[in-house]
Amino acid sequence: MVKEIYLDNAATTPISKEVLADMNDKLKNVYGNASTLYQLGRNSKRILDRSRHIIAQSINADDNEIVFTSGGTESDNTAIMQTALARKKLGNHIITTSIEHEAVLKPLKYLENHGFRVTYLPVDSKGNISLSDFKKALDDDTILVTIMTGNNEVGSRMPIHEIGEILKNHQAWFHTDAVQAYGLLDIDVKKDHIDMLSTSAHKLNGPKMVGFLYRRNGINYPSFIKGGDQESKRRAGTENVPGISGFATAVKNLPSTEKKHRQDVYYQYKKEIIDGLKKNQIDFEINGELNRHNLQHVFNIWIKGISTYVMQANLDLAGIAVSGGSACTAGSIAPSHVLTAMYGTKSPRISQSIRISFGRYTTESDIQFLIKNIAKIVKQIKKRKQEEV
Numbered sequence: 001m002v003k004e005i006y007l008d009n010a011a012t013t014p015i016s017k018e019v020l021a022d023m024n025d026k027l028k029n030v031y032g033n034a035s036t037l038y039q040l041g042r043n044s045k046r047i048l049d050r051s052r053h054i055i056a057q058s059i060n061a062d063d064n065e066i067v068f069t070s071g072g073t074e075s076d077n078t079a080i081m082q083t084a085l086a087r088k089k090l091g092n093h094i095i096t097t098s099i100e101h102e103a104v105l106k107p108l109k110y111l112e113n114h115g116f117r118v119t120y121l122p123v124d125s126k127g128n129i130s131l132s133d134f135k136k137a138l139d140d141d142t143i144l145v146t147i148m149t150g151n152n153e154v155g156s157r158m159p160i161h162e163i164g165e166i167l168k169n170h171q172a173w174f175h176t177d178a179v180q181a182y183g184l185l186d187i188d189v190k191k192d193h194i195d196m197l198s199t200s201a202h203k204l205n206g207p208k209m210v211g212f213l214y215r216r217n218g219i220n221y222p223s224f225i226k227g228g229d230q231e232s233k234r235r236a237g238t239e240n241v242p243g244i245s246g247f248a249t250a251v252k253n254l255p256s257t258e259k260k261h262r263q264d265v266y267y268q269y270k271k272e273i274i275d276g277l278k279k280n281q282i283d284f285e286i287n288g289e290l291n292r293h294n295l296q297h298v299f300n301i302w303i304k305g306i307s308t309y310v311m312q313a314n315l316d317l318a319g320i321a322v323s324g325g326s327a328c329t330a331g332s333i334a335p336s337h338v339l340t341a342m343y344g345t346k347s348p349r350i351s352q353s354i355r356i357s358f359g360r361y362t363t364e365s366d367i368q369f370l371i372k373n374i375a376k377i378v379k380q381i382k383k384r385k386q387e388e389v
Helices: 017-029 040-057 072-087 103-111 131-137 160-167 241-251 256-279 306-318 338-343 362-388
Strands: 066-069 092-099 117-121 142-146 172-179 196-198 211-215 284-285 298-303 353-357
Touching: 017 117, 017 241, 040 066, 040 211, 040 241, 066 072, 072 142, 072 172, 072 196, 072 211, 092 103, 117 338, 131 160, 160 172, 256 298, 256 362, 306 362, 353 362
Parallel strands: 092 117, 092 142, 142 172, 172 196
Antiparallel strands: 066 211, 196 211, 284 298, 298 353
């Protein structure tokens, strides 16, 4: 029987037993529509209010600043599209980075086709943007800045606090896609002067199809989804009470001490992989950098001479799940836009790299099994190539 090792937690995480138990209870016992006035509806409304409070506290927001959505994509699309439409009389310029998730890049491409001007800040070989480039790009027509908190492919952190400080006295609203960072980093929307923030529950052992959009009080635009008056008229559609309650349970299980502990453990996993591959004389390099400041659950490495597809397929045969990049583009034959932005279109890295991402249930034995199998696969492929010569 093939051992199953899951190392693609940046794509999604397995639901935790605590979340599953909470959701099962709510699915069975709290089925009323939260917009109704009778007892069953009021029970659902209480669950929503309690969940909203738990989640608001996790980012130092007010309860009424949390809008529940179907996940990160909807939250990103809402923040970007609705800001652009609501503020187009003030300007038509938007600033982002070249390594954002497709949930940010695609609505921006749509807006470009409809007259908006978008600046895509470049990144260096470590996946970092320059604050100098950001300041140069900012002008009187800028109405929105949308920059991710941390990158989902290489783990680089963006200077969110510094950007927020710069925008304090500027008309531009500041949105950050925190889907990969929320649950792993402490986030304070007030301290960092963040106007909008997107998350998704399934990245922190919660359910899929649930997320929230933080909207600072004073950030006003119509609901992106047209329909009823749910979420204080900010997001139409009957709320997913069991999913939202499960999301709150996942958040409650991640206090600051647990976040720090996980970051420390994942950093050690990275070092073990590096040491293990070096010991086995594997020719590889890190995409990005080993840096305590970065998102530690994401580890992207270039295994020289072995295509992403071949390595991923062979690891899959060994029962190990890793990614070739963002799961949202994994079915595409196009190279990673993140690695392309970092290293250029001609770099072999963009077709010879894998993303390993750790999670709550990753163990020491999983890491050792991964190292053993990468070394085995590389040696087998090299031997085969030598025999073919």
